[in-house]
Amino acid sequence: xxxxxxxxxxxxxxxxxxxxxxxxxxxxxxxxxxxxxxxxxxxxxxxxxxxxxxxxxxxxxxxxxxxxxxxxxxxxxxxxxxxxxxxxxxxxxxxxxxxxxxxxxxxxxxxxxxxxxxxxxxxxxxxxxxxxxxxxxxxxxxxxxxxxxxxxxxxxxxxxxxxxxxxxxxxxxxxxxxxxxxxxxxxxxxxxxxxxxxxxxxxxxxxxxxxxxxxxxxxxxxxxxxxxxxxxxxxxxxxxxxxxxxxxxxxxxxxxxxxxxxxxxxxxxxxxxxxxxxxxxxxxxxxxxxxxxxxxxxxxxxxxxxxxxxxxxxxxxxxxx
Numbered sequence: 001x002x003x004x005x006x007x008x009x010x011x012x013x014x015x016x017x018x019x020x021x022x023x024x025x026x027x028x029x030x031x032x033x034x035x036x037x038x039x040x041x042x043x044x045x046x047x048x049x050x051x052x053x054x055x056x057x058x059x060x061x062x063x064x065x066x067x068x069x070x071x072x073x074x075x076x077x078x079x080x081x082x083x084x085x086x087x088x089x090x091x092x093x094x095x096x097x098x099x100x101x102x103x104x105x106x107x108x109x110x111x112x113x114x115x116x117x118x119x120x121x122x123x124x125x126x127x128x129x130x131x132x133x134x135x136x137x138x139x140x141x142x143x144x145x146x147x148x149x150x151x152x153x154x155x156x157x158x159x160x161x162x163x164x165x166x167x168x169x170x171x172x173x174x175x176x177x178x179x180x181x182x183x184x185x186x187x188x189x190x191x192x193x194x195x196x197x198x199x200x201x202x203x204x205x206x207x208x209x210x211x212x213x214x215x216x217x218x219x220x221x222x223x224x225x226x227x228x229x230x231x232x233x234x235x236x237x238x239x240x241x242x243x244x245x246x247x248x249x250x251x252x253x254x255x256x257x258x259x260x261x262x263x264x265x266x267x268x269x270x271x272x273x274x275x276x277x278x279x280x281x282x283x284x285x286x287x288x289x290x291x292x293x294x295x296x297x298x299x300x301x302x303x304x305x306x307x308x309x310x311x312x313x314x315x316x317x318x319x320x321x
Contacts, residue, residue, distance in 0.1 A: 028153055028164060030107040030129040031188060032204050035059075035087040036075045037314040041289030041302035042252030043266030045225040047210035048172055048183040049254075050145070054091040054318070057101040057135045060170040060185040060208075061147030064101050064137025069093035073318040080310050082110025098138035101149070105131045114158060125158040135168070146171040151188070153203075155196065162201045166190030179214040205230060223252035247273070262291040264302070275307040282307050289314070296320065 034040040036055040047060040052067040055075065068091030077085040089103040109127040135149030149168040155161065170185030187206040195201045210225040226248050235244045246269040255263045265288050272285030282305075289302030300316040 028129075028155065028162070028188075028201055028203050030085070030105075030155075031131060031151075031153065031166075033077065033079075033085050033105075033107065034314065035089070035103070035105060036073065037289055037300035037302040037316040038264065038291060040077075040304055040312070040314045041264035041266055041287050041300070042223055042254060043225070043250035043268055043287060045208060045210070045227045045250045046212070046223040046252050047170070047185050047208050047225050048181040048212040049221075049223060050172060050181065052318075054101060055087055055089040055103065055316075057091075057137060057147065057149065058087075058089070058103055058105075058133065060172065060183055060210075061101070061135040061137055061149040061168050062145045062170040062172045062183065062185070064091065064099040064135060064147050065139075065145065066093040066099060068099055068101070070321045071318060072321050073316060075314065075316040078313045079107075080306065080312070084108045084110070098136050098147075101133070101135040101137070103131075103133040103135075105129075105133070127155070127157045129156075130154045143174045143176075144171065145174075151190070155201070157196055160196045161194055162192070162196045163194040164190055164192045164201070164203055166203050179216060181212040183210045183212075184208065185210075219256040221254050221256075223254075225250045225252075243269075246270075260293045264289045264291065271306075275309065277307055 034044045035058045038053060039046060045059065049056055050063045050065055052071055054068040054071040055073050056063040071091045073089045075087040079085055085107045087103060087105045091099060091101050093099040107129040111124040111126055114122045114125050132152045133149050135147055137145060137147030139145050147170055151166040153164045153166060166188040167190055168185065168187050170183065172181055172183035174181055185208050188203040189205060190203050192201055206227060207229040208225055208227045212221055212223045214221040227250060228248055232248055235247045239247060250268050252266040268285045275284035276282035284305050284307035287302060287304045289300065292299045296319055298318040302314040304312040306312060
């Protein structure tokens, strides 16, 4: 497939065309939540890690591959306050077609008191966010992989509803002689069909570039992802040039002690800057976790520090049906 050489050029051309998507977020911000414990531990945006972890296609549909055939994954995130989130993902591969990924994500906000303009309480309501995703990944040779996903998104807030359709697309390129993987993905390019109020709910449009480097003599892989690139020049003006760059970077590391156990670490400079409390040492923006394989089951756990707001706990279980 000779045309793949033009993909990076096409990608750079797409970025200015979609700047009209830039707007304050509404009912669809939950799409930015990490879909699994492994993703959380690696900094929440590792767009180039490709193995049998089926939920990874939510970060880049080009990560779908045959090793995810019949893999079922269930994740649960204990968020701040009463918020609860979860993901169910499944993969299916068919020769000649590619690898299909299906996922259902939800965010439950818990019970919230309802009141009128005079402050009289009228019971409670329970906001729910849902996203149903179908993706397809294919190989265009031994090194190049590409894919696309379609999202149906729905938000319920008391008697209000918001609905949207969105598209993800991406590719990854393997350089096995250098133990290097490069990737790029476009997220949540779509249309809002119904909004919660008079102000349109915007999708969290994103463009990401990533790389993964595996060390040759150590079971360690490092990930670096540049994210939120359409808003790069809207970063805080008081940041230095280097700070502005780090504001759009997430870092991750995964150390494997054999196939049965892995340690993982991640860091988000943006989250650290937004949540840290000066002047004491603050772990905001730092993530860590581990993976454990037992009798055909994969268990992943991660925690993420949100400074004085609390700690998030993420648990994932995966098996082959």
